[in-house]
Every structure is written in C-alpha cells, then in structure tokens.
Amino acid sequence: MRILPLPALAAGLLYAAGAAAQTFSGLGPIAPLVLPQGEDATRGEVEPRARRPAPATPTLRRFHSVAAPLRLWGENGEITWTLFVTEAEARAGGRIQIGYLAAISVLPEASTLAVTLNGQALGATAIDGAKGLRRVSFDVAPGALAPGYNAVRVAVTQRHRVDCSVAATYELWTQIDPDSTGFLSDASALTKPADLAAAAVSADGALPIRLLQTGDRLSERGVERLLGALQDVVLAGRFAQPAADFGPVPGSGDGIALAVGSSDALAGTLDLAGLGPVTGPRLAVLPATAERRPVLVATGADDAQVGESLAALAGLRTATPLGTPTGLRALADAGGRRIAGGESVTLAELGFADAHIAARSHRIGFDLLLPHDVLVADYDRLILDLDGRYAAGLAPGAQIFVEINGSRAGSTPLARSGGESFRRRSLFLPLRLLRPGLNRIVLAAELPRDADRSCPADTAAAPERLALLASTRLTVPALARVARQPDLAATLSAGFPYAEASRRPTLSVPAPDRDTMAAAATLAARLGYAAGHALPFRFAAGRTAITGPTLVVSPAPRLDAPTVTAAGLDPQAVREAWTGRETLAAQTGGATAHRRALRHDAVAACRAAPASPAVAAPVPAQDGTNLGADLGGASAVLTQAVTGSAPDDLLTLVTAPSAAALREAVDCLVHPRVWNGPQGRQAVLSASDGTVASRLDDAPRYVATVATSPFNLRRIAAGWFSLHAGTYGLFALLLAGGLAGSTQLLVRNLGRRST
C-alpha cells in the first residue's frame, strides 16, 4: 500500500481557519480551474447547523427524515416515523412533541391531529392554523415504548372553515416541522454502540457524523478505513440521511463523532480514560458532554485490534433489530416495501386498515422499493384490485384514482347513484411510470356529494362515503431485470455497480479540501447504505486516471477537462455556466427562513441560495429524455458515463460550482425525498429546493444482473421494444418480409404449379 505524505492535509485539519489550506490533500497545485475558495476551510469547523442554543434538558431527539412529504394534504392524512429508543428511554418514557404549521383555512373545531404510538392512540389535539408554528406534546408513559424500534404515526383530519367542496380540500394542509418534532426523554443518552440509532439528528433530519482526524498525517489508507467505518455506522444506525465531515475534534451538537485508530493514535485527540485501559479491540461510545457529541470509538492496542473493532462495528448492521412489531414493520417499510416483481401486496400488508371515509377526499400513499435493475416499460401492467363500497348519493365526478410517482396512472369512477359494493374492481396501471428504486404510490378518492355545495352546520355526524377495504390488492407483474448504464437511479438506489463490482470502486477526490471531502464521505456513506453493505472504496486523492468503477466528487473548477468529458459533460459549457457562482453561500438560517421553508413544504436539508430565478421556481422532476442540463441554475450535477467494456467500468461524477456548494448539494441530495430523484445519465440538482431534472440516456448499455432465464430475457426484449416502438414496427416488417419470401418459395415448390 502506497502511503502518501499528506502534510497539507494535516495542516488544514490542525489550522482550519488558515486560508492557505486550499487543498485538503496537499497534492500541490490544481490546474487550471482553480478558483478562490473563500471560507471553505472554515465551514467545517463552525457549521451553522451545529451552532445551536445550548440544549435544554431534556433534549429533543428529532425523528429521522422520511421519504414521504411532511405536508398532509386534504381532509385525511398521516405520516409514520420509526423511533429508536434505548432501554433507558423506554423505561423512563417521555414525550412526543409535534411541531406543525397549518393552513389558515383549517377549521380547528373539526380538525384534529392525533398521534399513535405502535398502533395505540397517544392523544389528539385540535389543529389551529391561525396561530403559526405550534408545538404539541403527548406524554409517553414509561414502558409504552419498547427498546428498539417503535412506530409513531401522526394522522390529521382537517375540515375547511367555509368551503365544503372537494376542490377546497386541497387548501387544507398541515405541515410537520421536522426541527421541533421528536421525542423528549430525560433518559436520552447514547452510551453503547448497539444504541447508535438513538443518535440525535439535526434540525434538517440528517445525522451529522464527524470523522475524527488524529495525528498529523492522513493517509489514503486511513481515509479508506474511515469511509468503511462510516458506512458501517450508517448501516448500523439506519441513517438514511448522513452528513459526514472530517475534523480534528468531535465538536458539539447533534450527531456523533467517529474515531478510528489505535489507542495511542487517538490519545492525542480524545480522552480515552472512560474506556479504561485498552488492551484489546474496543468498540465503544464515549457519551456526550457539554462540549462534545458522543464519540464512537473503534480502537485497540494496535492496528490489528483496530481492525477487529471495525469488524465488530460492521457486525452491528447484521444484528436483529429490536422493537415492537409495528415498529419493525415501519422500519422495514421505511425505505419502501421491497418488491421484486411477480407478487401481490394488499393494503393490509402495507399497514393500512379498512378505511371508512366520511371525508370528501382521501389519500393514502405508500412506497415500493423496486430492484435497481428493473427495466420499466409497458411490457406488462400493474393491476390494482379495489375492494370496497360506496354509499348512495355521490355526485358525478366521484372517483378513486392512483398516482405513481406523481403521475396519474388510472382511475375508476364511483358513479352509481345508488351506491355500490365492489370487489376486485381492476385498475390497470402502466408499468412505465415506475422507476428503479423507490416509487411512491398514492391512492386517492374524491367523494363529492351534491349536498356539499352548502357546508353542513353539524360537521360531527358525517356519513360514510366510501369504505376502502384493506384487502385491496396491488399486483406487480414479473419484472424485467437488467441494469442500464448509465443510470444514476441504479447507482443511488443500490450502489450499482460499485456495490457488486469485481474490482474495488475508486472514490476519487481530485481536490480534497474539507468541504469536498465531507461531500465525498457523505456520498460514500449513503451509497453504502443503499447497497446494504459497506463499499470497499479505494480512495484516490488528486488527479488519477479514470479506470474501473469510479466515483469522482469534486467542485468543477478543480476538475480536469478529460474527466469532465469522460463523464459526459462539456468542460467549456460547465465553466461558462458556473463562472461567478463559486462564492454563493448557503441561505442563512433563522426563523423567517425556517417559516418560509415550512410554508413551501421545502426539504430542510436543501438550503442553498437559489442560483437564479429560473431555479427558484420548482422544476418538476422529469423522466423525459429531452430535458437539457440547465447548468446555470443548477446547484450540482450528477453525471454518469461508461468508461470501458467491463460492467463496472462506470464513472459517476458529482460536481458543483464550488466546494461549499458541492457540500450543500450533497447534503440536500441525501435527503430521502431527493435521493430517489436522479436517474438516467445526468441529473441536475437544485439544492435550494431539492428538485431534480434528469436526462435519460438514449442508447444505454445493458448489463445482466440476474441469472439468465428465458422469461427474463423475454421481458427484457419486450421492454426494450416497448421503449423503441418504431424499431419494433420496423423489425416486424423485416420479419414479415422474411416470412413472405420463404413462404413464397415454399409454396412455389410445393403442390401444383399454375400454368
């Protein structure tokens, strides 16, 4: 193993305020796109996010971010979090606090916010949208929580103040504030590695993880070891939204710090007295203090013992999670119900009970996690078999409709004036609306009645309009399984192909300054989480040749032109688009910005300043192929390109106008609501609101991912032809020509001949 001296790295870490530490690795001058870095080097040390008022006791442990939107629309809505509690917390109990902002049109007397813990009602409160951001607490009795994972569900019922039409229900919303929503317990303390999941997340739902740099040299090998440990931490704690950075001290605030090294090496940085004498491999948590967040220490007397400690850390992810059944199910479905195809799932299996709906509109949503290598095209269809009944008197226009990833996929009218009970009413939903990875399916009902034109005086005794039974079944057909490259969705949803590469994937950071390294580590951690195991990244600081599976993380000015070109971007266009963008800083926090974010249902982790008005306006995520990369308005670009003939010869480049912007963009990208957006060969991210515009590859490479089977091959072929309808037709003509010719030849030579 080649150990490179990294004096500048050490200098940068030790003298973080020094503006001279422009390059993290100290590998000398970076040509030719070097741009002033401004305050880059300082940001790691004094993070705005970490600079919080001294926590009152007890501390709020916020819920982890979820993929579902935190805005509950319409008359009914709910959202579920998993909450990991330690044994002490479970014993002690505490409070669940919900912070929310509601629309002014919500009528408090008829609107409630109810909290359910592990399926048991915890309490409810009226929703009052007139009073701004509100916080409500619900006591959790000691013993009501089980050690491990619990499910917390917030459900709202909302009624309009003056308008009882279906359209008006879309004015009803309650926005959950992630910053002020969480669990409070006097007993909160992270004391052992098995409780990693109880680490406190920050206001935006991310889990900050400080990778402790010890000593004055950081070798590439050391970075690799830290990256491995980081991924194991993320996997063990199921942190879908990590925010890693490097630093010389653990720092204070939310999150944890991770220290890896022999006890001797760590001794200069940490006070290991709490561990006692280290004579063997040790994996332990140094509890938080007023100045320090909890530190997870993997150490030992020598490097071998450190390795053993790391192995123990890696083993944490395979430990059977504890928790209540409801909690464990919520945990399993947190990243979407895993669906491999050729199976059915009922609403009951997805955690929904029979719904007896008296409201004018109703929505339920759930996530399906499809394999990363699924080929989506119209070679089959999803079938939703609805079971239910509706009452007499629904007005024309009453319907149940389905959205897949935000697109209308199908609907069925509820049109009989006398009501109807239906069983297995089939809705055919186009398969092409799905995508590899996470898919959001929304079942919504609009149930107007003629009487809705005037609001009833008494809103309490609303009759049932629709019963949607939990036996309603969604059938996902057998899916074509083949990976397409380049496809960012496959990479982000499962780490493909880096997770399965025969060679070690390379994490290349041409300009390893602090922010870039933070972005790279965060990406690596999130990819490891997606893959389900730690990726054995080979870390390459400085410019290296692009071979094999490679992930390049770098601000654009520090990239060399060949890399940019290899990744499928035009260096000149990038330079022109981003000139002058290097110094744009993140939006400052503050109550106003926070309120604004809540008003717009923004992703808290995406707080970059809008680059231009064009980007400030939300750009819907596209699955089309013709969306150009609006680099000028982009916070960052993810791009992917095939670099060789091997299946893992794939280059993924994540770049942004500056190192700071890159870090912001990656922090935004790893939010569950953003992470599933990019697909195709190029995705443009707006880190101010988390929107992603993707560009699919016109002629992707197909890579086999499963054992060859004729059925799968057939589905792949059908999928390909469905995506290339014209080719299908032309092929058919060709085959018809061949058939006609051979038939004519045959017929001429058989039987009698005309004279």
Place this chain on the structure above:
Amino acid sequence: MGLPVLDGAPVAPAASRPLRAAKGLVMGLIWIAWAVSAALALGFLVQPVGTTAQLALSGMAGAGMVGLWLCCPKHGLPRTAFLALGSLVVVRYVYWRLSGTLPGLDDPVSFGLGLVLASAELYCVLILSLSLIINADPLARAPAPVPPEAELPAVDVLVPSYNEGSDILAVTLAAALNLDYPADKLTVWLLDDGGTDEKCAEADPAKAGAARARRAELQALCRDLGARYLTRARNANAKAGNLNNGLTASRAEIVLVLDADHAPFRSFLRETVGLFAGDPKLFLVQTPHVFLNPDPVERNLRTFAHMPSENEMFYAITQRGLDKWNGSFFCGSAALLRRAALEEVGGFSGITITEDCETALELHARGWTSAFVDKPLIAGLQPETFAAFIGQRARWCQGMFQILLLKNPLTKAGLQPIQRLAYLSSMAYWFFPLPRLIFMLAPLLHIFFDVKIFVSSIDEVLAFTATYVVANLMIQNYLYGRVRWPWISELYEYVQGVYLARSIVAVLISPRKPRFNVTAKGTVLETDQLSPLAWPFFAIFGALAAGCATAAWRYLYEPGVTSLMLVVGLWCLFNLVIAGVALGVVAERRLSERCPSLPVARFGRVSMGNLDFAVAVERVSSEGCTLRRFDGTPWPDDGGDRATLTLTPLPDGRVFAPFAIRACAEARGDTGRVVFAAMTPVTYRALADLMYGDAAPLRAFLAGRHRHKSLLAGSLRFLAWGVTEPVRAFGQLARATSAARRAEPIADGVVKFEAPAVILPPAESVRPIPVSATALTFDAVSHTVEAIPVLQKPVTVPEAPAVPEPVAGASIPPMTAEAWQAVMRELLSEPPVADATGIVLDPVLWKASVLALAAAEGIGADTAEVTVTQDPATVPEAKIRPAHRNPRMRGAAFRSAA
C-alpha cells in the same frame, strides 16, 4: 411432408437418384428457412410489448398492406407479403387476447363467458389460418388438352332423379345428349329413384299410381330423346345407391354426374375430359356450379344481377386453392369421375348424407388425385325460399360434421398432411353458426348485465382490437373482394346460424342420426310474404335494438359508464345492422318465375300470324324466352295463338327444329316474351342447345358481377340495407299481423309452405316389395340394359297457336354481355306487385315450418328409421335424394371476428 405430385410435371422416371437427392436437399433447406422465419416472427410477435409498440407495428403493417395493394400485383410475392403483414396483426391480437384479456378465475361466471367468447374468436382465427394455407396460391390451370377424336374415352352421363318433373329432366337430358362429343362414346342415363319398384308398390294407391305414371312418362321421354332410363327395386342408399346402380349398369371409363336440374353446356366434355389422359391417377374433374336463379338472400336483397353469388367465393378461390394441394373435392354434380377409381372404393360412399365429399375423401386417401376446372360448364337451380335454403344448408352442415366425426380427416390413413388440413377446413367451417351467434349476442351481456367478459382498457382495445378488425377486413377484401362484398359473409353466417346452431348440436349428439331432407324447389311466391322462419330474426333484432338503445342511454346518462360501453355499443350496433339486413332476407319478395332463365346470344326469326321478323333471343328458360326485334318496331300486341320461332343455323352447320310459341302480354317496346307452346323430344334438343349451346353469355354475365367492391362502398351498401330492409320487413310484419287479426282464412294468393319432405330409410318393418312381373325392374344389373321395356305413352302436342304476320327486313344489333346484364337488372329490379291483403303471418304456419325443420334435422321427430350401422356391407338405406348441389363454401369464407 411428402411432396405432392406436381401436376402435369411428374418427376421424370429417368431422373437420376442424385438429382432427386439434390431436389430433396433444396426442399429441406427451403423448409428450414421457412421454419426459421416463422419461428422468428412468432417469437417476435409474442413479445408483451406495450400499446405504443403495438400501434407502431399495426400502423407499419397497415401502411405496408395498403402500399402492396395499391402498387403491386395481387399475386406472387406481393400477395404473400400482404398476407404476412396482415398475419402479424392477427397474431399480435391473438396473443394479447389470450394473455391479457380473459377475466380472472376468481370470477367464474365472467371467466366462463369470457372463455366462450375467446373460443369463438379462436375458431375464427383457426379458420383464417386454414384458409390462408389452402388459398396460399390458388391454381390457375391451362385449358385442358383436347385429345384426338379416336382417343376420347367413353363417357356415361348419370342423371340421378327423385321427383323432378319431366320438363326439367327433359332439358337436362337433352343438354347432355347435345354435348359436343362423339355420339358413340356418350351414353346418357336417367337414374330414376321416383319410379322404383318400391315406389310403384306403395301401399297408398295414389302414390303408387303416380310412381308408375312417372316411370312410364320418363321411359317414354328417354326413348324419344335417345337417353336410357334406369330404375331399381328399392330406394336403397338414396343418391349414392342410385348412382351406384347406374355405375353397375353402365360401363364407360368416365362418368359424368349431373343433378337433375344441372344442365351441361355443350362444351363441357371438350373442356374437361382431356385431363384424364394426362394423369392416370386422376379420379375427379370438378367444375363450378352456376345457378340461374337467385338464392333467398340475392332475391330479397335484389343483388343477383350485380353481386357475386355466395358460392362463387368457394369455386373461384377455394376450390382453386384446394386444387393446388390436390384437395379439390366432389360436389355431387357437374363432375367427371373415373370408373376405375370408384370401383376401387365400391362406388359412391353413403355413410353420411354428403356422399360426394365423403367419396372424394376416400379416394384421396387412396392416392387418387383430383382436379378443378374453373369454368362455368353447367347451369342449375337453387332453393328459392328461405325455408328451403335453410333446410338445404342444415343438410350440408350435418353431413360435413358426420364426415368429421365418422371419418375424421385428421386420422384418416393415406391422406397427405395438407389434404388433412384441406378437409378439416371444409368441415370445421360449418361450426360458424356458434361463433356467429356468440358474436351477435355477447355485447348484450355487457350492456344489460355488466358482465365483463373482455378485460381491457380502452387504449388497448384501440391498439389491438381495432387494428385487428381493420387488418382482418383488409385481408378479406384483398383475397375475396372480387367475389364477395364486404359483410356479406357475416350476413350469410347469421341467417344460417340462427337455425343451423341447432343442427350442429343434433349431429354432435348423434352423428349417425341425421337424415336427408328434400329441398323444396320450384316454389312460387305469388306475393311478398314473411318467411315462416322469420320470427327469431325479429326477436334478435328487437333484442339488439334494445341493446343499442340501452348502451346509448347508459353511455350518455349513466354516470360512471366508461367509453368501453361506447365500444360495446358500437359492436352491438354493427350486429344490429347485420340483423336488420337479415330481416330483409326473411321478408321474401314475390317469386313468379318458376323456370329461371339464362342469357343467351342467338338469333332467329319469328313467324306470328302474317308477321315474320328477325329477332335476337336474349333470355331463355325451359318455359319460354325473351325476344327482341331487330327492326326496332314494337312487339306486336296480339300475335295470335300460333307462332313459330326458327333459330338461325349455327356456323358449324347445326340446324334446329322450329319452336311453336305463344306470345305473352309482357311485351315492352321491341322486346317480348313468348312461351313454348308444345315441346317434343326434338324441340327439347333444340331448346337445350338454345340454352346450353354456348356458355359465353353466361360467363360474361358472371364476369360482369366480378367487380371489386371496396371496403367503403361495400360497407355503405350494407349499411343502407341495414336501414331500409328492416323498414320493409316490419311493413310486411304489420300487414301480416293486421291480416291475421282480421282472422280471415288464408288468402288464395298465399302459397302454402310445405315442409321439406323427408325420405325415410326403409325400416325393417317395411313390407317386402313384391317383385314385379314386369321387366321394369332393373334388378339384374346386366349389360342388357338397352332392352328396357318402355311404357308407351304418346306425347300430346297442343295445337300450335296462330302465327302472326311476319315482319321482314329487321337489322340485327349485336348481343353483348352488357345487354344481358341490363336486361337482367331490369327484370330483377322491377318492383314486385305486392298485394297487401295477400300477406299474412300465420303463427301456426310458422310453428309447423319450424317443427318440420326440426323433424328434418331429426330432433324431436317421431323417428322410425333404422339406425345406421357402420358396416359398409349393411350400409343403411340412407335418405338421399339428388338435390341441388350447391357449393359447400367449405372453408371458403374467411371469418371476421368483429
């Protein structure tokens, strides 16, 4: 598969073994190429691609088809390519239909009904596939070689008869005797089953007397004409037995079988018999059947003059297609057969009631070959009334199913694979009533009961079903447009299907039971009247109309009804149009011409009183003819009672006796109709020559109908019928109902419907037939047949009418095919003189007719006949009469599943 013998080009015996091996190798390679391309295409088409790709495929295939249609000849590679493109769309539809549209098993009712509909569609696709194989390259034969006079084989003409009148028989026999063939090599036999000993010894004295009189009359006729009369002791084995009796009595090498009302044109033998010399294994030369009179559909829709007849698709295309594969089969009449072949299988087969096809099947299985000459060489009659038409089709349908069940071609030893398919196609075709009724009624299930038997979204319906229907129509029109107008197949299927569905069930339940029913013929309808079989058509029409109205109402006013209802409603509307046109078929128009005429092109002079003028003979029937004066002067009003028509001698020197004629009152301008006042054997020969001397005018008339009817024009025409015909039918219904309400006795003008006679097989209880002492019995099938005693009965010749003054000096305009057609159209489009008071709808009559039909099919009748045994030695005395041998249309029609 072995290669069939290449007709006319058998592999030379001298061909060396290596040459044969090389040919075999080449064929093997061709087969492999075909199999590979077919497998590739099939594998490609069963890809479950989405609707966009399906639309792309259909669009490109459709564009290719249109391009080939417009820019390329309709034969050879372009034709095959057209069909291949159409097949793409069909295969795609079938794949989608089977893989994606059947209801789920958790709804057994819908699933079962859906399966029924899918099976009906699959049947259509099966028939389509078979017809595409069989019609891959219909054979076009060169004219048959004409052997030198000395080498012509001897020919026996067998004319089996059961109850035809002597006038019909006289014309047929005379035409047979007139055949252009050496007289010493031509023997014409009348095989009379109406004058058998069994008949003559009937217990009913009246019947016995009639049979004896018939025998005497026909013996006299034969003697006078120069034909031979032959009858037998018992009516054993019906037509097959009768023919076998004739075979035994005769001895010529070649046998020409003619139905009693199928008169041959003079050139028949010259155009056919030469084929036997070229192929020693040839057992059959079949020619098309051409009819002088319209069938009920043609008559009641008035299409006879300009629309090709139903059977023309079968003869013009399917029999030629079969001929390519050595699979054309015997259609009971108008065919030459080789005696040696017949003797090898013991004569004509008689297990089933369609002995013709059965015989051909047996001979093909023994390696004999057949040929089809696609030239109209006979002209005959077909049933006039709808009831007779249905009775006839029921017999064909049951007979073909009998063969399918009793002598299944798929398992019959000796047949080549392609011949198996050919026969299978001809027999499986007769399942059509079931799918047709399913297609007619299936939409009502959804409209009335919301049964979902076809699970699909609307865009899939458009991408798959609509394109399939269009492709199907295009294939149909491309292949058959010249001989079949659009939607006519569906109409024929429907009008038959309503009654034939029951026949199918009957024969499937009891394959050996069906009996031969005699097709009513020579019926005269003096007024417009509803067919006695009309009521189910009104009922179905009513149900479909209610279905369409309900669908429209539901689509427009019932919330939540999707556009699927619109599609189903359109389907129902389409069915309603068919049902409406069918109402026009069962609303029968008056029929006054007992003896249908045919166009001729002959000239002559008429002497009428003191007139004498030159005329052109335009049309002629066995009763009379239509004449046109050449001088352009009006036809004389009163020609007197006595007149003569003297035909101009032909260029070959043939001179014919003058006809005594009597003028009718139907003169129009320079054209007048005359009837033959008295016919003698001599004038019958002249009449036969006049009618059947030259087939060219008839062929020109037929060719005039063979104009391609485009999809659009044909559909509009059909739609117009769908609007107008129900009006006419309901008008008749209203008049009939009001007449019935008046409770008047049946008016004189109404012709009583007579149930088809059923010839019962002789049961064991039949008393023994006393052996006649006379020599009339032809029990000894000896070769002394010339010594048939003949009952002497002088032919009475009525006194000739007065001959008017002849008018001299008339110019003679040429007689063209157009002229014939014009005359024909004029005749047929003449509005019938409807007598409102004479139209009645008598439910009792209907019931009687339906019961009679049921009895004819062997359902619910008090059956006394013996069970047919399988032992050929004890072949039952089946009940076959020589009937009109219409083409089967076996496998001819191409089904549309629309």
